Amino acid sequence: MMLRLDHVTKRFGNLVANQDISFSLEPREISAVIGPNGAGKTTLFHMISGFLPPTEGRIWFDGQDVTDLPPTRRVRGGMVRTFQITEIFPELTVAENLRIGIETHMGINARPFVSRATRAEVARRVDALMALTGLSDKADELAGELAHGDQRVVEVALALSLEPKLLLLDEPTAGMAEHETDMMVALIKRLHAERHLTILFIEHDMSVVFGIAQRITVLDYGRVLVSGTPEEIANDARVQAAYLGGEA
Amino acid sequence: MSGPVARTAILREPAPSAITAGIALFNRHRVSVVIWLLLLTAPVWLPLVGSYIQLGSQVLVFALTAMALNILVGYTGYISFGEAAYFGLGAYGTGLFLKFVAPMTLPAVLAGVALGGAAACLIGPLIMRRRGVYFAMTTIAFSQLFYFIAEHWNELTGGEDGLAGFQRHAIDFGIATLPLHDADFYYFVLFFFALTAGIIAMLLRSPLGHTWLSIRENARRARYLGLRTDWYVWAAFAIAGTLAALGGSMEALLNNFTSPQDLYFIVSGNFVIMVVLGGMGTFWGPLVGAAIFITAQDYLSSMTLNWESFVGVLFVVVVLAFPRGILGLRRNGRNGTKRGQSGRDQRVRA
Numbered sequence: 001m002m003l004r005l006d007h008v009t010k011r012f013g014n015l016v017a018n019q020d021i022s023f024s025l026e027p028r029e030i031s032a033v034i035g036p037n038g039a040g041k042t043t044l045f046h047m048i049s050g051f052l053p054p055t056e057g058r059i060w061f062d063g064q065d066v067t068d069l070p071p072t073r074r075v076r077g078g079m080v081r082t083f084q085i086t087e088i089f090p091e092l093t094v095a096e097n098l099r100i101g102i103e104t105h106m107g108i109n110a111r112p113f114v115s116r117a118t119r120a121e122v123a124r125r126v127d128a129l130m131a132l133t134g135l136s137d138k139a140d141e142l143a144g145e146l147a148h149g150d151q152r153v154v155e156v157a158l159a160l161s162l163e164p165k166l167l168l169l170d171e172p173t174a175g176m177a178e179h180e181t182d183m184m185v186a187l188i189k190r191l192h193a194e195r196h197l198t199i200l201f202i203e204h205d206m207s208v209v210f211g212i213a214q215r216i217t218v219l220d221y222g223r224v225l226v227s228g229t230p231e232e233i234a235n236d237a238r239v240q241a242a243y244l245g246g247e248a
Numbered sequence: 249m250s251g252p253v254a255r256t257a258i259l260r261e262p263a264p265s266a267i268t269a270g271i272a273l274f275n276r277h278r279v280s281v282v283i284w285l286l287l288l289t290a291p292v293w294l295p296l297v298g299s300y301i302q303l304g305s306q307v308l309v310f311a312l313t314a315m316a317l318n319i320l321v322g323y324t325g326y327i328s329f330g331e332a333a334y335f336g337l338g339a340y341g342t343g344l345f346l347k348f349v350a351p352m353t354l355p356a357v358l359a360g361v362a363l364g365g366a367a368a369c370l371i372g373p374l375i376m377r378r379r380g381v382y383f384a385m386t387t388i389a390f391s392q393l394f395y396f397i398a399e400h401w402n403e404l405t406g407g408e409d410g411l412a413g414f415q416r417h418a419i420d421f422g423i424a425t426l427p428l429h430d431a432d433f434y435y436f437v438l439f440f441f442a443l444t445a446g447i448i449a450m451l452l453r454s455p456l457g458h459t460w461l462s463i464r465e466n467a468r469r470a471r472y473l474g475l476r477t478d479w480y481v482w483a484a485f486a487i488a489g490t491l492a493a494l495g496g497s498m499e500a501l502l503n504n505f506t507s508p509q510d511l512y513f514i515v516s517g518n519f520v521i522m523v524v525l526g527g528m529g530t531f532w533g534p535l536v537g538a539a540i541f542i543t544a545q546d547y548l549s550s551m552t553l554n555w556e557s558f559v560g561v562l563f564v565v566v567v568l569a570f571p572r573g574i575l576g577l578r579r580n581g582r583n584g585t586k587r588g589q590s591g592r593d594q595r596v597r598a
Contacts, residue, residue: 087466100462110479112456113453
């Protein structure tokens, strides 16, 4: 089991954002969380990644109870997330952005000098990561000057630089043009296929969700409405009702 | 505003080739080559342009310190208005060593660096968690603390009158002696300036330097990568303080004198002005800023008692004309070529 949520509840005062949520993620599974606005998807993500503590319930990651661990400890354990609002290093080039992640993963950040061999190894990993994410031809461009879609790819690449076991993507295609969305979908599929990553993502675009996810969990009013394969979800009357009600 | 038009023109530049990349590389090094040549020949050409060698030494001393401050201000994104504390402690450490311990110049330099460096290392943990204005205010508070100590501890520091009664001594290398008169003292300072520049260049190429940049660019993101940013800020503060102490030590040797004025927050402000004038986060910016500042000060103070107003006006004009400092051309990604001075309208896009 890569990730398991055990009766997780989050209350803000009287508001119940998430109620009694239980689900799990097998290694190499790619799974989506969907739901109407306000269904509690982002709160759930914050709890999984450690930005919010649950009011009740436990969260297990890779065989360890991580409920009380801060975000950075979960990152070191191999659980890395991206953010809805792009978080990159804007006035550094794409290659420099990724170099920071890779040097962090190699644990050499505090070194005031490195050998030629280490420098070459860092450069090699940066190149490999840019090749994987299709950023090679933008290596020397400032990350903050890239198109929105490319900035999102940089953020995903930055997450990948830490070589996560579990990748959490918060609305990876939000605000993207159609061709950018296609690019991101292809990237996520490639990561799953080539890197054998376990991926959990929140998404609004249903074509993306049904195009990638092996399993879909639907939240409504903070509860799990239903969880199943894309076919099961597509034919579920409750889901259709929730979405018709939510989007009207 | 011509901004949008200029942007379009830039975007339509032809695709870069290996040749333009090569030229850009050469251009980058050409600046350094020219600067080193100018510095090495300064004792020859300074008198020809109506200046003098001591002024050149003074520029180097302040440039060294401003370059150190640039680590913190320009590369890590933390503004310190208290760098004079470590500059002044370096000066006192060297002066006190020469006066009370031994008349040996190099150990005295070490003593100054050790005193200022130790203070920066110890104060670092107390301020590294503060951000922005609070960080700046705390650095001022500590520098004023040292100022008042130096001013009131008459028996040791000479109080308000300053510490006199010491002087730099010739250095005996066995086979030769370096007398440390004006011209060779310039080269003595240039040696330490080069050492500092070398250390900073090395740091900026290292993972530590990359980490500083990431904190400047997006500290929240750096923390989420798992970096304990506070301690990297501490490292920047400690290294900047130690190198500033080296600058202070040179200042004491240059004047054979130091006083609480070297610890005063106005001096800290001057270092910040030099960095901003030349260009925060540019390698040679602080040197250019220091050269302009010292030259203007020297020239204007010979003409008017009110020279500080004119330096202030100069500063305002430069900052309005070059928001990123004189060398502060904004980086453009491709090939390291520089983009023009249109920092403000480029910001809008984000």
